[in-house]
Amino acid sequence: MTPDLRSPAHPAPPASLQGQHVLVTGATGGIGLITARELAARGAHVTIVGRHPERTRDAARQTGAHDTLLADLSELAQVRRAAQEYTDRHGRLDVLVNNAGAFNARRAETREGIEQTWALNHLSPFLLTRELLPLLRQSAAPRVVTVASAAHAMGRVRFDDPEFRRGYGGWAAYAQSKLANILFARELARREPGLRSNSLHPGMVATGFAHNNGGLVSQAYRVVDRFAITPEQGAQTSIHLAADPVTVSGRYFSESREVTPAPQAQDDGAAFRLWILSEGYLD
Template identity: 35%
Template structure:
């Protein structure tokens, strides 16, 4: 299949999906497509007003769509714990968790818990959320965890000696580290899920229109805009395929199939050698458990 589109999404009726960062950009497109296919989709967002507006747009486009809101601030472990607790109360099973929300190339700053912002939101926040919801995910048959990475993982390094960029900080370097962490997390989670019918998959959107570049310095932002070859709806396709295609195998990585993986229809793509470092995967997992004080059910 070379031109996988939203028309190829199987009927999602009866399935519950949670999508982080779902009120705009890629997250909105992912959520809208899942809802249109019949899923009950939870928009996990920091700003409930913006989330409500997004839900209304989805309902207008797909009458009868089942959408719900959940406040989630990935800069705060307290908020993540509260959100996970509320979701666990509302749902006995979660068929799909899409770890989509993220920040990119922000000025140096920290989360409420003192983590470097990009590493804290993009990796640690989703690590905590996934593991806090894991019993509900495992309870759903053929469930999936899909984490959104980036081609930027290729220049990422996991600086175990300075994970929080306290010694030195470079926006691009910190972003690359967080996106590499997304893949290390996915591959380690998949290994830990062996023997279950839950799988972990990763995806990246290529070069697509997104609010993520709003913090990029102006010259670099212009370069990104010149490279952009597709809109957010196309950028969402690799994530949607990872989330719904019955042929997906745990541990796969999806991205655009076109030039330099910047555009095109989704297919399985390769990730960097660093992302397949089993020692780094395990070490990062153990450190993430310690930093978030969230212990995994699988191991």
């Protein structure tokens, strides 16, 4: 009898990305680095984005990335520059993985005067995707993968004060930004029917998350890391959405499966309002 090569005992080989151009943000460590490495291993021409020259060069060596872009994605001017540099160098994009993000226990603003969590976690992927849409539209099967979090369930979009100028809380700001990621992916799917746009929860991953805050926050997450999954495990849903046969768009995934997000993440009216709000930052 001929064996069933699709059975669990004979899993299908990974989908080839030969000839595909992929851009991954936040790829100097954690799940971003693993995502870039695995997509390059499938044959993709991978470009990674990082802030620090040495770390970015080292990540390129580890992942087999073909090119690097240096940018602090919390600053919108640098997001625009990175998008233009990518366009000028490559002129083609099939998959964009919006992976960069951070948690900030204390409120701070970027040099452009925007609250850091809102700027990096939401406005950055919103602007980068918008700037690269002309390239994505030229692809035969474009994809945008946006890394969100189960923390979205604790969030709400403060349309009257998205930068928490009043009553800042690190977790509230983070949860809002992760909810915004899902709403953005949902609205992008509605506006661009030829593009597959999905968001995901990677799981609680030991990546050094929140260690940048120091003090008790950093100490607490060093304990959490002992019980977290590995970056290799956490990257699997990003890899699945970027490379495997996925036909749906505007959906939310966890453990490489479509799951239902919190009710506020299914609000199409809020998704539309968020898009308009976000565009207001780009004028």
